[in-house]
Amino acid sequence: MLGEQIIKGMVVTARNFFGSYVSKDRLTTIQYPEERLPQLHSTRQFPMLVYDGDPEKGLRCVACTICEKECPPQCIFIVKSKDKKPDYKGQPQLYPAVFDIDISVCMSCSICVEVCPFESIKMNTAFELSTDNRFEGLLLHKQDLAKSNEYYHQMHPEDAGESDAVLTAEKAKAEAKAKAAAEAKTKAPSTATATAAAPVAAATPVPAPATAAAPAPAAPQPTATN
């Protein structure tokens, strides 16, 4: 009958109208900036440099410039430092004197995060970065990019946990190696010369790859003969 669907339509809109006062799913507006939606766990905006503890001394980045080379739009600019500082494992490493990211160029592909071997560059989720200077304001320097590990945990809890696990595993491995080297050094006969100790000491970082390399050449041979 003519007009029946009109009445049905009006019932639907009436239900919407009255329902919008009672239930949240009939009024889906989030009134930004007073209310904000919680961000998904894989949200990413622009990169940040993670530090443990101190922004200068605890910065994980060792200026290997792998991210600078891998970045597709080449928005990272790194200048290595002249001196070295000890990293989380206690070894002296370079650090970046200048680390600039131009976020007007950065396309948030997170390739830099994928290739970083030191778990130092990660994706940040901050997006309220508007500025009134479109050249200087969009070039982030090291002090803007450095964010603490606690902040990283807040932003990406699972990824930060994984990254922490990797670092502690590396640290444990390094400590185990150092302990084994120290034990080997003490167990070695006292008649061993210092020169013998030196190659042994020098060989201690190497035995892991050496022992890895020894079975590695050994492994292809049986396969080659197959």
Added chain:
Amino acid sequence: MFGQLDQIFVTLLHWLVGFLPVAWRSLASSLLCIGFVISVFPGLFALVTVIERKGLGRIQNRYGPNRVGPFGFLQFAADGIKSLIKEDIVPRAADHVVHFLAPVVLLIPVLLAYAVLPFGQNMTIADYDAGLLFFFAVGGAVELSIFMAGWSSRNKYSLLGAMRAIAQMLSYEIPLILSAVSVVMIVGSLNLSDIVSHQNHYTFGIAHWYVFTPWGLAGFLIFFIASLAESNRCPFDLPEAESEIIAGYFTEYSGFKFALFFLGEYLGMFAICGLGITLFLGGWTSPVSWLSWIPSYVWFLTKLLAIVFVFIWIRGTLPRLRMDQLMNLAWKFLLPLALVNIVVAGLWHFLGAGALRWLVCAVILAAAYVALGRALMQHQKLGKRIYRFAY
């Protein structure tokens, strides 16, 4: 006490006018009434624009404007200031005199129409003997202003929008007037206060509103649909729809003139709603006799706001009608139904009081409605859609 509250505006008017010498009294009374209309109805317009935006927003699962003022109710002030300080651009090729006069010519008849509406008991500004005729006469003058607006802009879209708007308004004036004629037949007078006082009787506590009779209900529905079309409201807003024709006949208007057009349109909507209330919904009378202590102007305002809410509700629900669908509805459905309504109103009068006339009138109207509905929809193939894909 409630009787005094009911007549408070009338006594206020007489008291104020009594200060002046006799020769000036009629002029002063007219001026005070004009001031009343000009202050109340644009204020209502301001309120209704905000309510409409908030209402439409809630229907569409969002907030309406809620930043300016408490819950956004001062939005009209922001809109008014914005339209006042906007640059008034007139196209170079436009006809300047006619372009300037078009919003004025829209507002004058619309404001004149308020002179005959009874806002409360003894609260009609100009109680003409042929008040209804006056209302329709000034309603017809509105179309001239639409033409002026569309023509003077020298813009294809404006002209097209103006033509469509005039065609639409002309077509829907006929069912509007015919549905009012059925009321006039039963009452026997064109005087709007008389029409209201004929509805001021109560049987079993329910008022004798004409909307409670079969012919009155049909007449009210026809009047309602026709008044939607007269005020260019959704679903009949093709002449001014933004997604169709930019803004139709007021494309070239900016700033205050646009605000005047907007004001004129909404005031026209209120005037026609007011007429519908007067003719069918009993004007300022209360629906049940035990609520008649509420002042009469409060009832009028309540009914006006209720009808405006239904207008907003319909706007949020229905899609726009195409031009040919619009015209088909007017000429092939509403006009025959209005004519049948007149015949049925005559039958109602001549069958005398009793249950027979209710039955006969209701049956005839229902049959006419169903038959016309089928006739209107017969050429449409409405069913499950079949899709063909080019695989």
Added chain:
Amino acid sequence: MSLILVITAVVTLLAAVAAMSLRNLVHSALTLAVSFSGVAAIYLQLNAEFAGFTEILVYVGAIAILIVMAILLTRSGETPEKSVLTSGWLAGIAVTALVFTILGWAVLSSSALPAAPAVPPHVTVKDIGMQLMTQYVLPLEIIGLVLTVAMIGAVVIACKEEAPARILPVVAKTTEPQPAPGNPAAPIPAAAGAFKKAGAA
């Protein structure tokens, strides 16, 4: 003769003159609408409410719209270059004045007009309706008939015409005889002859 009546009359006359003499057709249509409303105002001054409202309803609300719709649908609004006054306007004024005097003298001195009463009677719509239904029912019915005829005529004119003569689908008729399978040269001589003729010419 109150001041308002004089002003209204002057406005009406000026609008009528403007409607005649303006070059822009739309302007003249609009000033014609102004003169119609002036006439309605004069009716209202004379306490003829019904006549005044009907004047606005019919003339301003329908006839002026008709005129402007006709302009809309037929012209694109060019203003005529030459003046609208013809060369014989002086003779026209003389004839108009003569006709006006004759008509005025005839109306004022006729006996059909009763003397104006001291207080004009208040005519209600009901009275007009009663008169229309009893004394003047024949003119009412004739007017209704005329209007019906006009509407039917309008519908007939505006009605869709029969579909224009359809172009018949071209049926390929082979005019030259089909060549026999063993006689490929048969249709060619005509064409060859034509070429030869063309070559020779």
